Amino acid sequence: MAFSEQVIDQVQQASDIVDVVSSYVPLKRAGRNYKALCPFHHEKTPSFMVNPDKQIFHCFGCGVGGDVFSFVMKHEQMGFPEALRHLADRARICLPEASDTTPEARSLNERLYQIYALASEFYHTRLTNPALGEQARSYLAKRSFDLEAVKTFQLGFAPPEWRALLQMLTKKGFRDEELLRSGLIVRSVQGEAYDLFRNRIIFPIMNAQGKLIAFGGRVLGDETPKYLNSPETSIFKKRKELYALHLAKRFISAPGAIRRVLITEGYLDCIRLYMSGFQNVVASLGTSLTEEHVRNLKRYADEAIVIFDPDPAGEQASLRSLDLFLEEGMAVKVLSLPQGIDPDDFVRARGPEAMKPLIEESQDFFDFKLRVLLARYNRSDSLGLLKVTGEFLDSISKIKNAVLVDRYLKRLSANLGVEETSLRSELKKLKQKQTSLRFTKPAGSQVGQTSDKEGPFENILLSLLLNEPMHLTVFQEMFPHFVFSSEKANKVLHLLGQMAHEEALSRHSASKLLNRVRDPELKNYVSNLLVREWGSARDRDRAFHDCMERLRKGERSEQLKALRHQISQAEKTGDEKLVLQYVREYQGLLGKG
Numbered sequence: 223m224a225f226s227e228q229v230i231d232q233v234q235q236a237s238d239i240v241d242v243v244s245s246y247v248p249l250k251r252a253g254r255n256y257k258a259l260c261p262f263h264h265e266k267t268p269s270f271m272v273n274p275d276k277q278i279f280h281c282f283g284c285g286v287g288g289d290v291f292s293f294v295m296k297h298e299q300m301g302f303p304e305a306l307r308h309l310a311d312r313a314r315i316c317l318p319e320a321s322d323t324t325p326e327a328r329s330l331n332e333r334l335y336q337i338y339a340l341a342s343e344f345y346h347t348r349l350t351n352p353a354l355g356e357q358a359r360s361y362l363a364k365r366s367f368d369l370e371a372v373k374t375f376q377l378g379f380a381p382p383e384w385r386a387l388l389q390m391l392t393k394k395g396f397r398d399e400e401l402l403r404s405g406l407i408v409r410s411v412q413g414e415a416y417d418l419f420r421n422r423i424i425f426p427i428m429n430a431q432g433k434l435i436a437f438g439g440r441v442l443g444d445e446t447p448k449y450l451n452s453p454e455t456s457i458f459k460k461r462k463e464l465y466a467l468h469l470a471k472r473f474i475s476a477p478g479a480i481r482r483v484l485i486t487e488g489y490l491d492c493i494r495l496y497m498s499g500f501q502n503v504v505a506s507l508g509t510s511l512t513e514e515h516v517r518n519l520k521r522y523a524d525e526a527i528v529i530f531d532p533d534p535a536g537e538q539a540s541l542r543s544l545d546l547f548l549e550e551g552m553a554v555k556v557l558s559l560p561q562g563i564d565p566d567d568f569v570r571a572r573g574p575e576a577m578k579p580l581i582e583e584s585q586d587f588f589d590f591k592l593r594v595l596l597a598r599y600n601r602s603d604s605l606g607l608l609k610v611t612g613e614f615l616d617s618i619s620k621i622k623n624a625v626l627v628d629r630y631l632k633r634l635s636a637n638l639g640v641e642e643t644s645l646r647s648e649l650k651k652l653k654q655k656q657t658s659l660r661f662t663k664p665a666g667s668q669v670g671q672t673s674d675k676e677g678p679f680e681n682i683l684l685s686l687l688l689n690e691p692m693h694l695t696v697f698q699e700m701f702p703h704f705v706f707s708s709e710k711a712n713k714v715l716h717l718l719g720q721m722a723h724e725e726a727l728s729r730h731s732a733s734k735l736l737n738r739v740r741d742p743e744l745k746n747y748v749s750n751l752l753v754r755e756w757g758s759a760r761d762r763d764r765a766f767h768d769c770m771e772r773l774r775k776g777e778r779s780e781q782l783k784a785l786r787h788q789i790s791q792a793e794k795t796g797d798e799k800l801v802l803q804y805v806r807e808y809q810g811l812l813g814k815g
C-alpha cells in the first residue's frame with residue numbers, strides 16, 4: 223500500500239462520515255443513525271443508514287456498506303488512493319507523495335493538468351472579452367446558446383492567431399517539450415511551434431471527476447476538419463471519456479428514478495439537451511462508442527438511450543453500439559429523430575416538451591434492430607430470413623441474462639414466424655462456435671469460494687465482538703481456538719484480534735478495522751455487522767452471555783462425543799483401566815452441564 227496506516231487514519235479522523243455523505247445525499251436523523259434513500263440502488267423508502275458513532279454506512283436494501291473511504295470510492299467511482307486524496311483535499315491535509323506512480327510521471331501529469339487549466343482560462347476569457355470574442359459569441363448566439371451555457375460548459379474561443387496560446391504559456395514558464403507533450407502546441411515540418419486550435423469554439427472536456435483533460439474545437443469558418451480534438455495524452459484516453467459525464471452523473475443517478483443516461487454524438491447536441499432540462503446527457507467524443515465507454519457509463523447508469531442521426535451511417539453505428547451495451551449487461555434503447563434533424567435542431571425548433579415523449583417512446587434494442595434488419599433484407603426470401611435471424615441471434619448470444627434471452631427469442635419467433643425451438647438450436651450452435659474461438663477458461667475457477675453459510679448465531683456473536691472490546695477479551699480467553707464456520711467471519715475475527723493486540727480499541731476502531739479490509743464484499747459484511755443496534759449495554763451483555771453459554775455447551779457436547787469414542791476404542795482393546803478413567807471424565811463433564 224502506498225500510504226501509511228497513520229496517514230489513512232489521519233484523513234479518516236478529519237472526514238466525518240455524516241458531513242461527507244450529506245454532501246451527496248440529504249440525510250435525516252433517525253435515532254442514533256441517519257437515514258437516506260440509497261444512492262446505490264433504487265428505492266422508495268430509505269434503507270440506507272449512516273452511523274456517526276462508528277463512522278460507517280450501510281444499506282439494508284442492497285447490502286453495500288463501509289467507511290467514509292468506501293462511500294467516496296463507490297460514489298465517485300474512484301480507487302482507494304484517489305478517494306484518500308479526495309478526502310485529504312477536502313480536509314486540507316497535505317499528503318506525502320504516493321509511491322504508486324513514479325515522481326516523473328506524476329509531475330508530468332501535474333504539468334499537463336496545469337497547462338490545460340491555463341489554456342481553458344485563456345480560451346474562456348477570449349470568448350467573453352467584449353472585443354476579441356465578438357465573432358465567436360455571435361456564432362453561439364445565432365445558434366441560441368446563451369451566456370449560461372457558455373458558463374456551465376466553460377466554453378472558450380481560440381483566436382485566429384498562430385501563437386496566442388504558445389506565447390501565454392511560455393510566459394508562464396512552460397518549456398517547449400512540455401507544451402508539445404500537451405498536444406495543444408504542435409510543430410511544423412520546419413520545426414516551428416504553433417497553436418493547435420485557431421479560430422475555433424473550444425469545448426473543454428473533463429473526466430468523470432470534473433478534471434479538465436482535453437479540448438474539442440469547432441471551426442468558425444469553413445476550414446476542415448469541422449471538429450478537432452486535442453490528441454490523447456497520459457491524462458486523456460478518447461476511448462474511455464465521455465463529454466459532460468462529470469455534470470450528468472448527478473442527474474443520472476438521482477435517487478428514486480431509473481438510472482438513465484442519454485448519449486448524443488455532438489457537443490452542441492449535448493449542451494442543448496442539458497440546457498433544456500435533460501441533464502442526464504453525455505456525448506461521445508467524435509468516435510463511435512467503445513467497450514470502455516460503456517463500462518464507464520455502467521458505473522452510473524442502468525439504461526442508456528442512444529440518440530443518433532437517422533442516416534444509414536448513424537444507424538449502422540448504433541447497431542454496433544447496441545451489442546456493446548448488451549455485452550456489458552446494460553439496458554439500451556434507441557431514440558430516432560425525424561430524418562435529417564439532429565437533437566440540437568429538434569429541441570430548438572420544437573421545444574423541450576416535444577423531446578420528452580420521444581425519450582419515453584424510444585425503441586428498445588429489439589424493436590430497433592428488427593426494424594433496421596427488415597428494412598435491409600427481405601424476409602420472405604429464405605436467404606433474407608437467414609440474414610435477419612443470423613444477425614439477431616448474434617446480438618442475443620451476447621446477452622448474459624437468461625430471462626432476457628428467453629424473452630427476446632419468443633419475440634423474435636413471433637415476429638419472424640420461425641419456431642422458437644429452431645431459434646434456440648441455432649443460438650446454441652452459435653454459442654458453441656463462439657466459445658471454441660475463445661480460450662477455455664481455467665478449470666477450477668470455483669476454488670476459493672468457500673461456502674459462506676454464516677449462521678445467524680455466528681453473526682450475532684461477531685457483531686457483539688465488534689461492538690464491545692470487553693467482550694472480545696473475554697471471548698478470546700474462553701475460546702482461544704475458536705473457528706467460525708464462515709471464512710468471512712474468520713477473517714474479521716483475525717483482523718479484530720490483530721487490532722486489539724496492537725492498541726486499545728477506541729471509538730474509531732470500527733472504521734479503522736474497515737480501513738484494513740480491502741475486499742469490497744468483506745467490507746459490506748463488516749459494515750452490516752457494525753451497524754446493528756444493540757440497545758443498552760445490559761442487552762449487549764445478556765446477548766453475549768447467551769452466546770458464551772451456547773459455545774460452552776457446544777464445546778461440551780463435542781468433548782462428550784470425543785470421550786464416547788475413546789471409551790468404545792478402549793473397550794475394544796480391553797483396557798479396563800482406561801475405560802474406567804474415560805467414564806469418570808465423562809460423568810464429571812455431564813455433571814457440569
Ligand SMILES: [Zn+2]
Pocket residue numbers: 260261262263270281282283284285286
Ligand atoms: Zn442500497
